[in-house]
Every structure is written in C-alpha cells, then in structure tokens.
Amino acid sequence: MSETKREHWSKLIAEQQASGKAVRPFCRERGIGEPSFYYWRKRLRKSDTVRFALLETAPADTGSTASALELVLRNGERLRIGNGVDAATFRLVLDAVRR
Numbered sequence: 036m037s038e039t040k041r042e043h044w045s046k047l048i049a050e051q052q053a054s055g056k057a058v059r060p061f062c063r064e065r066g067i068g069e070p071s072f073y074y075w076r077k078r079l080r081k082s083d084t085v086r087f088a089l090l091e092t093a094p095a096d097t098g099s100t101a102s103a104l105e106l107v108l109r110n111g112e113r114l115r116i117g118n119g120v121d122a123a124t125f126r127l128v129l130d131a132v133r134r
Contacts, residue, residue: 041079045079116128
C-alpha cells in the first residue's frame with residue numbers, strides 16, 4: 036500500500052469524522068465514491084495498530100490547571116486528559132479515538 040494513498044485516505048476519513056456529516060453527503064461534496072471511502076476506512080481500521088510513545092514527565096505546575104496527559108494523534112490533533120478524569124470516562128475516550 037502506498038504511504039501517500041494511506042495518508043490521503045486517513046486525512047479524508049478524519050475530516051469526515053470531524054465534520055459530523057454522514058458519509059454520503061461528505062463523499063458527494065468531495066467527489067469521492069462511497070464504496071472507495073468505505074473500502075479505505077475498513078482497510079485502514081484493519082491495519083491500524085496502537086502505537087505507544089515514550090512519555091517524559093515534568094514537575095507538576097501547581098499554579099495552573101494543566102492537563103495531566105496529552106495524546107498527540109496521527110492527524111496532529113491533541114487530546115488533553117485532566118487530572119480528575121475517572122477510569123471509565125478515560126476508557127470511553129480511548130475507545131472513541133481508536134475507531
């Protein structure tokens with residue numbers, strides 16, 4: 036699989052998800068065939084692996100409400116997770132991000 040095609044479709048799929056639009060109108064607006072969109076979405080989900088990165092910790096900044104953890108997703112988006120989040124909510128967020 037060509038990396039450029041993979042990146043192209045990953046970006047399109049992320050755009051569709053972020054837009055909140057259904058697949059059909061999104062594809063119609065961009066001139067993309069729905070079957071191609073679904074094919075790539077399925078293919079990328081199968082090949083997606085969870086990758087971990089080394090996290091460096093820094094001393095807590097007690098004067099601010101800084102996030103305890105920040106995840107940087109492949110598409111460049113950042114997910115900040117605060118100190119007070121409970122485990123169940125955290126699991127729901129991770130499940131949503133993995134989809």
